[in-house]
Structure formats: structure tokens, C-alpha cells
Amino acid sequence: MTTYQDAVAVEATIAGQAWGETFGRVMWAVAGCFARREARTTAAELVAGLLLEVDTRNCWTLAQALGHPGPHRLQHLLSRARFDHERARQEIARLVIDELAGQDVVLVVDETGDAKSSTDCVGAGRRYSGAIGGVGLCQVAVHLAAVTATTKVLIDRALYLPADWAADEERREMTGVPEEIGFATKPQQALSMAADALAAGVKARWFAGDEVYCGRELRRGIRALGLGYTVGIAATYQVTDGAGRRREARRMVNKVRPEQWMRRQTGHGTKGTREYDWAWLDVRPDDAPDESENVNGAGTSVLVARRHRYTGEVSCFRCWAPGDIALGTLVEVISRRWRIEETFQLAKGFTGLDQGQVTCWNSWMRWSLFSLIAAAVLSLTAAAVHEAAEQQPDLVPLTCPELIRLLRALVLPPPVRDREHILHWTAWRRHHQAVATACHQQRHRRHDQP
Known part of the structure; x- marks a missing residue:
């Protein structure tokens, strides 16, 4: 055990140095x-x-923890300071791109x-969100992550x-939404962020998303950017097989023979490696930027x-690559999509992504930016520790939650x-809450007057 503690002590020293350097570069x-x-x-x-280490993260709790009088x-x-938050987001994205240079990136x-x-x-508004477990009053934001093997x-939201x-012009004016910001679907937002990332210099070859992002227009836009894609689809999604017949995805999967399923490892979990059975079937493309390619089959x-190896539950993905591709490569890209859920857990659990209690456009953009910056510093620090420290075979790699514990104890x-x-x-x-209560009651009395 002493040997393990010595190894962890070395990692802690490296983590402290890497944190200071990364935090300095980011700021x-x-x-x-x-x-x-x-x-x-x-x-x-x-x-x-x-x-x-605070119970919740908002302006009140953080100001108290930092020693501010209010x-x-x-x-x-967050609301009124002269601060170009969009330019800051671009600068952070460029810094992350430089740190990931030479690695195979999936958007x-x-x-x-x-x-x-x-x-x-x-x-x-009232809508469905998996994060709240159903339909409820919530804000929904689309996020883009750069994911490598490690x-x-x-990098964007x-x-x-x-x-x-x-x-609604009245609500837009009250919350300060810029005039140039209009309605856009989630796939349209995703395509715009992917294009911005490539323009900033991201060297990506693949785009991955779930069922929300399987629409034809988005897939056509992704192909126009020169990317391959893997997107989840519903079991009832209609595809065209090699013979030109339209079928539901589940019906095509039912035709897969037992010997055609291949078991492949898709990652590591807390209980060991994850393994699933995989199969693929040829389908005709329907999303080429040049319509003639749909016929030529480029x-x-x-x-x-x-297929889950125990329950037999099947999930389907529509994939396209600009050239010949192996099933193992597609499995790797599909598996990386799941890692964005880990980034959400990190940002919500440790950097307050969903705790800001902000109501206006500027405040939301800036709070989410600072939360993503803090999460990026953690991820890049962990990557630097992995690169500099000697990996112990009997210890799992240093995770971001463990890194945060070390930083809180030794650096922050x-x-x-x-x-x-x-x-x-x-x-x-207590005084602020008393004033707020009095104002709330006064508003009710004025409203009730004839």
C-alpha cells in the first residue's frame, strides 16, 4: 500500500503543477x-x-466562499461587465484544439x-428532458464536445x-436576447457549432449524435463539411436496403443471422470492460450534398x-464514411458518443453548469462559459497528469473527480x-430575503386592487 501511496503522492505533485500551468494558460x-x-x-x-467544496454554486454561495462581502x-x-463572452469562447476552443493537436477527434x-x-x-418552457426525467419546465441547451481516445x-454550447x-418580443426584450438570435432547431444549432469548430481548426473526421440528430438535412450538412457520421436512429426509422426496398431498421436487424454478430469491446466501466454484439448491413445513402452521389453510391x-449480450436489447445507428471503413472504427466512434454524458456529469456535479440561477441571456451565456472553462481546465489537467506520470498497473488512471479532491486538499x-x-x-x-418578501407581497396587493 505504501508503494501505491507514493505513486499517488507523485501524481498529486504533478497535478498541482499542471493545474497552475493550465489555469494560467486558460485565463x-x-x-x-x-x-x-x-x-x-x-x-x-x-x-x-x-x-x-460548496453545497450549491451560484453568485451568493460562491461570493461567500470566496470572501466577498456580497x-x-x-x-x-455575469450581467453588465464589458466582456466579449463569444470571443472568449472562441479563444478557449482554440486553446483546446492546440492541446488536442495530433489526436483523432470526434465531434x-x-x-x-x-x-x-x-x-x-x-x-x-415545458418540454421533455432526460436530465429531469420527463416533461417539465426547463431550459435546454445543445452542447458540442471534442472527444479523443483519452x-x-x-467546446461550445x-x-x-x-x-x-x-x-415573443416582450420576453426577448426583458431577457436581453440579441436581435440576430432567432429560432433554430437543435440539429441546425448542432450543424452551426460543428462548422464553427472546423473553421477554428479542429482536425476532426467524425460527427456523432443520438436520435435527435439523425435528420437528413443535418446529415447532408455534415457530409458537406467533409465529416463521416454515426447517429442513433429509432427502431421504426425507415431506411432503404441495398435492393432499393424501404424497411424499418428493426426489420432489417431481424434478418441478421447469428453468425453475423461480432462481439467487440466498447470501453471500461466501474465493473470492468463493456462488451456488446455488433452487426452491420448495407443501406443506400439519402443525404449526399450532390444528389447524383445518392445514385452512384459514393x-x-x-x-x-x-445488441446487449445479456438482455438482447438492440440499438441502431445510421453511419456514413467517405471511403471504405471497418466495423471496428464505427464501433469506436459510436462508443465515444457516450462520453459526452460524462462531461455533463462533470460540469453539473463539479462546476455548476445547471446551478447558476440566472434568468437573462448574457448571464446564461457567461455562467455556462465559466462552467465549461472550469471543466476544460480539469480535463486538460488530468490529461497532462496521465502523460507525465508513470501509470501504475494496480491503480486506475486519475479521474477528474479524484483530481478535484486532490486540488481541493492541496492547491485550491x-x-x-x-x-x-x-x-x-x-x-x-436574511435582510435581502425580508426585502424580497415585502416587495412580493406589495406586488400581490397592487394586483388585487380593482
């Missing part, structure tokens, strides 16, 4: 996006504060929802505005089926918890 990359030094300093405090500095940074897209209590929040980093919300268009300052500070914040919160 230097966005330094030119701030008009004032004070806002830049507050932004660095916020990024580091998101990783502190939340006003953080609230000003993965997925959406996630955050539960809300009021329709006054920008983009909030690293996964969110777009808040989804439902058609009725995007057309590239490789296949339907890939994945502890939350401010002295007696006077706690008493000050207790008094501030």
Missing part, C-alpha cells in the same frame, strides 16, 4: 476579452471558485436540460429557444446494430468560514 487566453482588469480578476476567482461583483460580471453533440421554476428565465472537453419563445453507408484555497464572515452573510441573506 491568459481570455484576458483580452475583458475591458477592465477588475472584471478579469473576478472571472479568474469565479472559475476557481466553481471548483470549491454577491454584487459576481452578478456584475459529439447532445443536449441537456436544467429544471427551472419560472418561464421568465430565458428559453424556459480526453473529452466541451447553444441555448435552445422554442419557436413561441423566440417570437462512400460507405451502413446500418449498424448493437478552502472556502472562507471564519465567524465574522459567516455572521455577516447570515445577516445579509
